[in-house]
Amino acid sequence: METLVQDFKYAIRILTRNPGFGLMVVVILALGIGANSAMFTLINGVLLAPLPYKDADSLVAVNENRSSLKKQDSMVSGPEFTAWTERNTVFAHTAAISYESLSLTGGAEPESLIAAKVSSGFLSVMGVSPQIGRFIIPEEDVPGAAPVALLSNSLWQRRFGSDPGLIGNSITLGDKSYTVIGVMPSGFEFPPPPPGMSGPDLWVPIAAPLRQLSGLHNLYVVGRLKPGVSIQDAQKDIGAIAYQLGQEFPESNTGHSATVVSLHERLVGDVKPVLLILAGAVAFVLLIACANAANLMLSRAASRRKEIAIRMSLGAGRSRLIRQLLTESTLLALIGGASGLLLAFWIVGLIPAISPVDLPFAGKVTVDFRVVVVTFALSLLAGLISGVAPAIRAGISTHRDPLKDGTRTSAGAVRRPVRNTIVIAEVALALVLLIGAGLMIKSFARLTAADAGFNPRDVLAADLTLPPLRYPKPAAQRAFFEQLSQHLSSLPGVQTLGATNCLPLSGAEDRIPFSIEGRPEPGPGDVLRAGFRVVSSDYFTAMDVQLLKGRFFEPADARIAVPLIRWYPQQPNPPGFDQPQATPCAIINAAMARSYWPGEDPIGHKISVLFSPPVTIVGIVGDIKHSGLDAQAQPEIYLSNLQEPQAGMTLVIKTSGDPAALAATVRQEVQALDKDQPLSRIRTMRRVFSDSVSRPRFNALLLAIFGAMALGLSAVGIFAVINHSVGQRTHELGIRMALGARPQTVVRAVVRESMILTLAGMALGLFFSFPLTRLLSGLLYGVGVYDPSTFALVSCLLGLTALLATYLPARKAASIDPVEALRFE
Secondary structure, X not given: OHHHHXXXXXXXXXXXXXXXXXXXXXXXXXXXXXXXXXXXXHHHHHHHOOOOOOOHHHEEEEEEEEHHXXXXXXXXXXXXXXXXXXXXXXXEEEEEEEEEEEXXXXXXXXXXXXXXXXXXXHHHHHXXXXXXXXXXXXXXXXXXXXXXXXXXXXXXXXXXXXXXHHOOOEXXXXXXXXXXXXXXXXXXXXXXXXXXXXXXXXXXXXXOOHHHOOOOEEEEEEEEEOOOOOHHHHHHHHHHHHHHHHHHOHHHHOOEEEEEEEHHHHHHOOOHHHHHHHHHHHHHHHHHHHHHHHHHHHHHXXXXXXXXXXXXXXXXXXXXXXXXXXHHHHHHHHHHHHHHHHHHHHHHHHHHHHOOOOOOOHHHOOOOHHXXXXXXXXXXXXXXXHHHHHHHHHHHOOOOHHHOOOOHHHHHHHHHHXXXXXXXXXXXXXXXXXXXXXXXXXXXXXXHOOOOOOOOOOEEEEEEEOOOOOOOOHHHHHHHHHHHHHHHHOOOOEEEEEEEOOOOOOOOOOEEEEEEOOOOOOOOOOOOEEEEEEEOOOHHHHXXXXXXXXOXXXXXXXXXXXXOOEOOOOOOOOOOOOOOOOOOEEEEEHHHHHHHOOOOOOOOOEEXXXXXXXXXXXXXXXXXXXXXXXXXXXXXXXXXXXXXXXXXXXXXXXXXXXXXXXXXXXXXXXXXXXXXXXXXXXXXXXXHHHHHOHHHHHHHXXXXXXXXXXXXXXXXXXXXXXXXXXXXXXXXXXXXXXXXXXXXXXXXXXXXXXXXXXXXXXXXXXHHXXXXXXXXHHHOOOOOOOOHHHHHHHHHHHHHHHHHHHHHHHHHHHOOOHHHHHOOO
């Protein structure tokens, strides 16, 4: 310990003599360590931190797989959840969850809330108790029971001032009176809300006959395993029940299976590969930073050869010298690590602003004790990596030659191969990172340039859900939207007003069974399905959707009794439906026309949606991307809200100016029509478009930042090596110029040395890029993993950067005064 303290004191004394060198090394290492600390903070918060629930390892999610949809991990139907709950032998508790938008009225301005509708076993599964009050009991989770609600802590504080007297009193949600029975703990936010939404704001019972809702797949199912039961055991048990259901109900359950995964995997599984790739990329940045620090220390060690030789002549052992140099590098790394940790704090503060809207737990990512420990470990590792080459070189050096005159030139030549090897390695690492960043940036550019099927410019969107008690009949819902359309269409700046039950790029994948008149019925498990969309007459015009053939919906389509769709065979027709004054009609997209009427005209053909009477296809529109810009267009059926009214619709308003400026006016007009009717999620379609590509933008941004850091650090490394080489060759270059060499010849010699190192590094980087870029294959859109233009452009960029990094050393070499150079020794 005494000698260790002496080493640290000596290291501090040495570094304070040359603060510029120490500052440069600290900054380089701080960048590498800080970037890694920030990335680990994100991974720690998203992937490594346990879920904030009791015995979270025993929590699982149960998903349904439907072969007819070619879809995995989909939502579950009520009968399947009921069967799983009653027949399983592996779960201590199960719960079903769905979402509903409810309007809170009374007192202040009406507010649209996100309600999680849960079964009575929900809190038993999650292992959470209300902060105050109680949870839902089984008697309240049945049809006809008195409505009850639990509030989130944030809603309780924001809307009700944390009033404990609220428990047992009633609030009005969707024109229905709910008794508040409890308040959930602060920070409890399960299930996670859909992308771009907050909440849930409250929890209410499902209170629905789940056993009978066979056609509706809208339940998120979670369970708590019994002690000693593994996920594999649960998978076998639930898989067997799913097979039994397929045998018992072939019409509805043929081809259905189930998957049991840990709840943590369900929540973060799709982001895990991306975060691990980014972690690997930022590790490359740290290696390049360590390589730069090592090169700087090698250069500095060369200038200290005489000092080291004197110490060895006075009896210092090689191990003591190695330890001394490692102590210096470790001290610099620890200072760099502390600076990097401060940088990580700043970067983590930016994560909520730059992270994807669907990145789980992004808002709760913080620098905790685990991050501090990892940062300290990274600092020690960086100190060892950056100091080991100078230390070993000093340890194997002889202590006699540096004490002789005229050895300065040869000294540099001895150590140059080590520094050159380090530069080659960091150029190779930088090229791999830059190629990955280039592929991601090009993919993101292709994605944002993809045809979404609509024009998001100058369009405002706002969600509106009518309470079923106030607007119980479809005719009343249709009347409200028609009246609202008249009010909003007359506003200054409004060009066209439309409405839809499914906004583009919302991620919606709901598909509904249909049949084609005149064609044989498909067998069990082969039901035809298409996306189900209900739109207003002017929706396609407001969204600038192309009409390929036929016509759009017209006001005359309102002359028909509503609703059009029958959700089960026994549902009666509305009065007057048998004598409609207009033809039930539908519009399909181009993908549906290609899939089911290849080579023929579908206009005039009739289809039945679920158990509806035949509807006539009157138009074909272009494909609109609903699931995402990178998704293939799927068949879609559009029905008119005049014939199939919906209580929940999204208004889309085409404006002549800034659409956001109309938000307050639109809200006022809605409340002028119904003072208790709130609007929610008012946003521009440009924002919707931007949010839909937030994850690829995040990936491309981080890789671009890491690539830029790698490029800059590589340039610094090349500059340091070439500049040191020029300094070591001053005597040689002076002699050459004294013998008649022109400055251009000297410049070419310096540039040649730099480009040999760069080209060697690029060749090595290309060799490793080919296998490593395959890891990005699932993240790219419209770009191959071996895209030749990206490889060529990035290689040229790195080569040009190396030339620029050589510029100053080359000028220095060309300006050497032969007379001064001959006196150099």
